[in-house]
Amino acid sequence: MPTFLGLQDAVHSSYLAVDFFFCLSGFVVAFAYEQRLRDGLGLAAFLSARLIRLYPVYLLATVVGLGFVLQGYPFHSISFGLARFLLLIAGAFLMLPVHGRPSPLLYPLDFPAWSLFFELCANAAFAVLIAKGWASRKVLLATSILSLVALLFWKNQGHPLGAIGWESTAPSFFFGFPRVALSFALGVGTLYLYKTRASQTWNSVFQRIISLAVALSVLCILFAPFSFMRTENFNLFAISILFPVLVYLGARVNIPASLHGICEFLGKTSYPLYLLHIFFVQPLSSASFERYAVSHSIMARITSICVVLIALVVSYVVARFYETPVRELLTRAYNKHRKAPSLQSSPINTKANVETAL
Numbered sequence: 344m345p346t347f348l349g350l351q352d353a354v355h356s357s358y359l360a361v362d363f364f365f366c367l368s369g370f371v372v373a374f375a376y377e378q379r380l381r382d383g384l385g386l387a388a389f390l391s392a393r394l395i396r397l398y399p400v401y402l403l404a405t406v407v408g409l410g411f412v413l414q415g416y417p418f419h420s421i422s423f424g425l426a427r428f429l430l431l432i433a434g435a436f437l438m439l440p441v442h443g444r445p446s447p448l449l450y451p452l453d454f455p456a457w458s459l460f461f462e463l464c465a466n467a468a469f470a471v472l473i474a475k476g477w478a479s480r481k482v483l484l485a486t487s488i489l490s491l492v493a494l495l496f497w498k499n500q501g502h503p504l505g506a507i508g509w510e511s512t513a514p515s516f517f518f519g520f521p522r523v524a525l526s527f528a529l530g531v532g533t534l535y536l537y538k539t540r541a542s543q544t545w546n547s548v549f550q551r552i553i554s555l556a557v558a559l560s561v562l563c564i565l566f567a568p569f570s571f572m573r574t575e576n577f578n579l580f581a582i583s584i585l586f587p588v589l590v591y592l593g594a595r596v597n598i599p600a601s602l603h604g605i606c607e608f609l610g611k612t613s614y615p616l617y618l619l620h621i622f623f624v625q626p627l628s629s630a631s632f633e634r635y636a637v638s639h640s641i642m643a644r645i646t647s648i649c650v651v652l653i654a655l656v657v658s659y660v661v662a663r664f665y666e667t668p669v670r671e672l673l674t675r676a677y678n679k680h681r682k683a684p685s686l687q688s689s690p691i692n693t694k695a696n697v698e699t700a701l
Contacts, residue, residue: 356567356578358505359586361458362526363561366586368462369530370537370594372469380473389470390463391677397459398438399669403661404618405435408452411622438463441511449511454621457509461523468524469531480535483528490525491583493518498575504582529587537594550596557593560585608659615666616658623654 376389409432431441431451440449440460450456472478497518498504508519545553564581567573598606626632627647636643 356505356573356581357565359578359581360565361508362522362582363564363586363589364458365462365465365523365526366530366533366582366590369465369469369527369532370534370590371530372466373531373534376470377473377478380470386467386470386474388681390467393463393466395670395673395677397463399666399673400615400618400661401438401453401456401459402436403615403665404453404456404622407619407622409435411625412452440516447511449509449516453618454509455618457519458523461508461519464520465523465527469527478531480532483532483535486524486528487532487583490521490528491579493521494525494579494582498579504575504578526582526586529583530590533587533591533594537591540595543595545595547597547599551599553592554596554598557589557596560589611662611667612655612658615661616654619658619661620654623650626650 376384376392380389431446434441435450435452438456438460440457441451448454448457449460469478472482494504494507497507502514504522507515507522509515564572564585571577627650632643
């Protein structure tokens with residue numbers, strides 16, 4: 344984030360948005376897929392559905408990042424030979440991480456994509472546990488405790504939680520697994536708790552109060568306006584306690600019809616914005632723009648606001664006119680591929696149809 348904006352401290356804990364996403368993902372994926380997995384949706388079909396959901400925008404962001412590099416833009420200081428560069432490109436298109444030098448990032452062409460790798464690993468582990476009949480509350484509790492212990496060990500070694508997962512070093516990479524496992528398992532556990540009280544209802548006024556409180560709480564945690572919220576202990580508390588509570592409360596409320604439009608816009612925009620925002624922020628963080636901001640602070644602020652608005656518009660356009668059509672096309676193609684051999688052997692298991700799972 345550009346220093347001239349005076350927001351360096353304000354976004355101190357913004358990295359926790361990834362952990363909130365992991366927790367929310369555990370809740371949503373279990374809600375959408377657990378019963379289907381128990382009813383016969385195989386691991387291959389499940390992962391295909393997840394890739395159809397995640398890969399189109401990831402591919403676009405990777406191509407954009409590659410364009411930055413090929414144009415000679417000093418994007419995260421990538422500088423290495425042709426063979427290594429071709430290996431990087433091959434790995435990027437396969438959604439595989441890059442370890443070690445010459446880049447300090449796990450996904451040099453699109454930095455935020457590191458979380459998708461760990462998300463898919465958590466998804467696969469969840470599907471295997473369901474298939475093996477091991478997805479019990481005891482397993483979720485044990486996973487959460489062991490992951491929390493691992494993160495405590497990382498923190499007590501003097502490492503910041505925000506450095507886990509995205510760096511190409513071996514420690515950062517390997518500790519990415521307990522990072523996602525903790526939040527994802529807590530998200531699944533939150534769903535199980537929600538199901539035990541799903542029949543309980545709150546009146547509309549209380550629901551609106553709760554929905555506003557949840558939104559403000561998440562923003563407060565990410566922006567960390569108070570000093571005690573900028574400590575590693577509080578961040579770990581937010582990951583392990585506050586986020587599951589907020590996901591649970593958010594699931595219990597019904598959004599008023601008047602807000603459906605804005606919620607739909609934010610929902611469609613959030614994923615493309617997450618993967619593409621780095622290409623908008625990076626130029627604003629350049630040394631040349633920093634120098635310009637020193638002598639033209641007002642124009643620099645206006646420019647930054649305009650860039651944010653442009654990023655939102657571009658993300659929505661990507662979601663509506665690229666992501667949605669491509670996902671629908673891939674879903675139809677996959678289902679057609681699955682149905683062809685099934686017609687020759689046994690009736691189609693409609694519960695294993697990826698189109699119903701997306």
